[in-house]
Amino acid sequence: MYTPPIVVKVIDHRPFGRKPVVGQCTISCLEEFRCDPYVIVSEGARASKSEFQFLKEKETVDWWSKFYASVGDQERCGPYTSKGYDTLKVYDCELENVDDFKGLTDFCNTFKLQRGKNENGDEDPTVVGEFKGAFKVYPLPDDPSVAAPPRQFRELPESGPQECLVRIYVVRAIDLQPKDNNGRCDPYIKISVGRNTVDDRDNYLPNTLNPVFGRMFEKTCFLPQDKDLKIAVYDYDLLTRDEKVGETVIDLENRFLSRYNSYCGLPQTYCISGINQWRDQLKPSQILENLARLKGLSKPRMEDNGTSLTFNGKDYTLAQFENNTEIHQHLGPPRERLCLHVLRTQGLVPEHVETRTLYSSFQPNLSQGRLQMWVDVFPKSIGLPGPPFDITPRKPKKFFLRAVIWNTTDVTLDETSITGENMSDIYVKGWMPGMEEDKQKTDVHYRSLDGDGNFNWRFVFGFDYLPAEQLCLVSKKEHFWSLDNTEFRIPPKLLLQIWDNDKFSLDDYLGMLELDLRKLVPPAKTPEKCSLDMMDNLEIGTPDKLMTAKSLFAQQSVRGWWPCSIEQDGKRVLGGKVEMTLEIVSEAEADERPAGKGRDEPNMNPKLDFPNRPETSFFWFTNPCKTMKFIIWRRFKWVFIGLIILIIVVLFIAILLYSLPVRANYITWKYMSFNNHTICFFFWSFYP
Structure with missing residues (x-):
């Protein structure tokens, strides 16, 4: 209550003995700096260098599988969770705003330096810089003969500049402020640290407010001179000057000095290969030893070949951490795995993705969007860190869907001939959603008097597919005046329609079939067993005859009968049945086993002959005889x-x-x- 404030002044030494005050700050309350001098806490320090062997292995999953598994998106993470791999912590705010880490100012605080008074003697609130420092306030013993409390500031980092390698991972942006007339923007990243600036303008993403950047930038800086890392999002414009959407600033020095190990988050497990390969400069055992030394504790003691450990008076075993977890081939030695598990009980920063709010200087208090990212800071004096994560956005693979339309039956006879017969001139039309410009249709089976149609006709649809997300990536212009394509992610589906051909009026629609290639309805082997019930009741039946949907990407090929439906009086009724073969082939397989559309060359895989249609199948106008x-x-x-x-x-x-x-x-x-x-x-x- 009676403690006087602390005034910190920064003075400039100039020639002829002039010492003007550059700026000052007043610390009026010291309550937050009170401490118990006999409790020793970590203040952040670094130690020796470690080496790793980097193993490369082709994975069926990627970093994005890890990210989507962490946010609960099971459809996009694929088989990642079933493999027992790590997840990460996704914070919905800045890392320094997480309550558990006390603003990352546990080692030192940042105080704004103000000019003080101007030439007229008035208060000048202008901020001229920052002062970083720490205070420890504690009572001294009344008896001078009693030993003074132990020194508080120990294991201080080097006072000289620290050259550091900084890796900035920019994952994605959310709800950016629109900057274009179409209500969207064309965002790209611009990063500056010290005097170094990275302009990623060439990799702008058109027509989106939620861009997936997937970019990693690696820069060298000197701390504390280059402590402010600025990440800005700009809107790309072709004819006018690019406009800044928003910006966020990260204090790298605080992350480097914090005792919470915020320079590089701790993963869940210690992996020496795979997509979760250890990337810190120090092994878990070295970090644990440093933590024990900084806290004034005895060195951790290992037993049983590294499967048990004693730290801070507690016993830990590897089994208590990995008892119910799946052991995979990427894990490192038991000693390091156990040390990492113990480290994660000490309240340190885990492997994470933080969500930072973007602000604009024109509207400083209004959010311009959010940026999901994280930063790793490695001092070069310790050595090289592990390899960076590959967060490049997923690249689609080229696939082809081949659909051979063999026959139809039970098609609705929609027309009446001049002789009074019920008939239909049947043809089948097909396309994949999002690629309507590639609609294909068979030739016409004229004068079907019993609803049967014979075609032997092949549809070939090429599409870009993301196997990890099980979605098609469609890139096209929304309007003819659009400069750039817009990307859409659409489930892979096949739409088929049966039509009645009319030469002098609009064709008549007879029925439709929609098939999800990820969950393909099993076809019927014969037309008699084909009904609309098979499209709805997939999970019913006896255990030995249970119908379950399967992925065509796993089956690769299937043949049978599917029903087509049409709405009549608000009810779905049968409009016909289609016999076809569905096949998924990759781009390499398509080159090895080519096949043309329809019955065009190369007419192979399989070869399609002209159908054996009845003699009554013809177009009357062109066949008078x-x-x-x-x-x-x-x-x-x-x-x-x-x-x-x-x-x-x-x-x-x-x-x-x-x-x-x-x-x-x-x-x-x-x-x-x-x-x-x-x-x-x-x-x-x-x-x-």
Whole structure:
């Protein structure tokens, strides 16, 4: 209560004895600096160099699998969690704002230096710099003969500049402030530390407010001179000056000096290979020894070949940490694994991703978006760190979907011919969502009188696929005036439609089939077993005949019958059945086993012959002979036969009469009166 404030002044020594005050700060309350002098805490120090052997192994998962598993996105993480690999901590705020780490100012505090008073004697709040320091306030014993408390500031870092390697991992941005007229922006990263600036303008991401950067920047700096790391997000513009979206600043010195080991977070396990390979300069055992020394504790004691350890009066065993965890091939020796598990019980910073708010100088108190990232700081005096993480955004792989349309059956007969027959001119149309410009359709099976259609027609759809996320990556322009393509992630699906072909009016829609290639509905082996129920009731049935959806990417090829449906009176009814073969091939396999669209060359894998369609399948307008044979004659043949017979009889009689040798002799006219009516009779006499 009665402690006077501490005033810190920075004085500039100039020629001729001038010593003006550059800036000063007043620390009015010292309560937060009170401490127990007999409790020794870590103040941050570094020690010897360590070496690693770096092993390279092709993984079925990547760093993004780890990230998505950590945020709970099970669809994108793939089989990562089932392998027993590490996850990381994703903080929804800045690391220095996490309560457990006390602002990362446990070693020293930062005080703003103000100018003080101006030439007129008025208070000048202008900030001219920063002062970093620490205070320890504790009582001295009243008796001078009692020994003074132990020295508080020990194991101080070197007072000279420290050359450090800084790795900045920028993962993604969330909800950026729009900067373009379309309500989006074209963001890219700009990083500055000291006098070094990295402009990543060439790698801007068009038309997005939630860009996935996946960028790692490696810079060298000197602490404390280059303590401020600035990460800014800019909006790319082609014709005008790029506009800053927002910026965040990280104090590297605080992270370097903090006793919470914030320079490089501790992972969950010690791995010597794989995507979670140890990247710190010191092994876990070395870090634990340094921590014990800084806390004034005895050196950790290892027993049982490194599977048990005694630290700070407590016994630890490797089994208590790894009893229920899966042991994989990337783990290091038991000694280092156990030391790492013990370190994680000491409240140190774990391997993490922090979420930093971006601010603009024009609106300093308003968020311009958030940036998910983290920073590693390694002093070069200790040695080289481990290899950096590869957080490059996932690259899609080229795949091809080959769908061979063999036959259709039970298709709705939508038309009535001129002869009164129910019929349909059937064809099938197909495409993948998001790639509607690549719609394909079969040729037409004309005059199907029983709902059957024969095609032997191949659809070939090329698409970019992200196997880890099980999504298609579609890149296209939203509008014809757009300068850049916009990327979309869409589930891989196949849409098929059955249509009735009309030459002089709009085609009639008969039914649709939608198949998710990730969870493909098993087809029916025969058309009789094909029904709409198989599309809805996948998980019903006896245990030995349970229908389950399987990924076409795992099966690679499947053939059978699927039902097509159509809405009628608010209900879904059967519109037809399609027999087809579905096959997924990679780009390399497509080169080895080529196949053309339709029945075009290269017509192979498999070879498709022209379908054996009935003779009644033809287009009447282009086939008058077949029209007469299969439409008119088949429908009205007895009428035609009767007419022909009648015509023949009439002609026969006419010819007979015409050919008789007759001659008119005379005509006799007779008149008579009957009931006041005059009647005329004539007689035509013939002679042979």
